[in-house]
Amino acid sequence: MIRFENVSTTYPGQNRAALGNVNVDIEKGEFVFLVGASGSGKSTFLRLVLREARPNHGRVYVAGKEINRMASWKVPALRRKIGTVFQDFRLLPNKTVAENVAFALQVIGKPKSHINLVVPETLELVGLEGKGDRMPDEISGGEQQRVAIARAFVNRPQILIADEPTGNLDPETSVGIMKLLDRINRTGTTVLMATHDAGIVDQMRKRVIELSDGTVVRDQSRGVYGFQH
Numbered sequence: 205m206i207r208f209e210n211v212s213t214t215y216p217g218q219n220r221a222a223l224g225n226v227n228v229d230i231e232k233g234e235f236v237f238l239v240g241a242s243g244s245g246k247s248t249f250l251r252l253v254l255r256e257a258r259p260n261h262g263r264v265y266v267a268g269k270e271i272n273r274m275a276s277w278k279v280p281a282l283r284r285k286i287g288t289v290f291q292d293f294r295l296l297p298n299k300t301v302a303e304n305v306a307f308a309l310q311v312i313g314k315p316k317s318h319i320n321l322v323v324p325e326t327l328e329l330v331g332l333e334g335k336g337d338r339m340p341d342e343i344s345g346g347e348q349q350r351v352a353i354a355r356a357f358v359n360r361p362q363i364l365i366a367d368e369p370t371g372n373l374d375p376e377t378s379v380g381i382m383k384l385l386d387r388i389n390r391t392g393t394t395v396l397m398a399t400h401d402a403g404i405v406d407q408m409r410k411r412v413i414e415l416s417d418g419t420v421v422r423d424q425s426r427g428v429y430g431f432q433h
């Protein structure tokens with residue numbers, strides 16, 4: 205589902221590679237944690253999958269396509285296959301919970317009848333039934349992250365990318381978010397999550413890929429967080 209072949213990339217004006225000769229193969233339906241110290245290259249890895257950044261060398265394949273040779277007009281279709289969730293939720297503050305989720309479908313031209321059907325379904329899936337009419341500032345941080353996950357998942361993407369999704373949440377709320385990501389993974393969605401949350405990684409025992417100074421230093425199935433920072 206995601207394959208990096210000898211991928212190296214250096215940001216303009218930098219003399220050190222953000223990623224150097226990375227080889228990774230992630231199968232459909234896997235749950236993968238990306239760990240490593242700050243600056244080790246996790247966000248760069250995720251940006252390459254979304255084609256928000258491009259490698260200087262090597263190839264990145266997503267859902268069977270080499271995405272760096274893909275024409276730019278095809279990039280929106282690529283990104284529709286990938287849901288994204290961030291540490292800071294990124295909800296639209298002037299839209300209700302349901303409108304935030306619906307908006308993701310409106311912008312890709314889905315018919316109203318479809319939206320009216322799947323938005324409540326998805327809110328129920330993430331445990332927010334009955335909260336569709338609330339504004340983002342009327343719900344907790346954990347609930348806001350659930351809205352962000354509903355928005356990322358409402359179009360049933362093949363891949364869900366989560367960049368520090370529990371970074372702003374207390375440990376108990378984080379466990380709830382991880383249960384939800386696990387449930388989404390069990391529907392067949394490939395989940396790739398960058399995190400500094402050692403407790404979560406140790407508890408979930410999923411595949412762990414560790415980056416250090418832009419290279420893969422560990423790729424472990426049923427892994428642990430395993431390093432100090």
Ligand SMILES: Nc1ncnc2c1ncn2[C@@H]1O[C@H](COP(=O)(O)OP(=O)(O)OP(=O)(O)O)[C@@H](O)[C@H]1O
Pocket residue numbers: 215216218221222240241242243244245246247248249
């Ligand atoms: N836009 C940019 N321009 C120049 N250098 C960058 C840029 N973004 C990242 N870098 C550099 O690339 C390297 C990898 O950074 P990256 O953001 O991928 O790390 P990270 O593991 O995601 O860090 P964090 O855990 O702090 O989010 C670092 O040396 C960083 O300074």
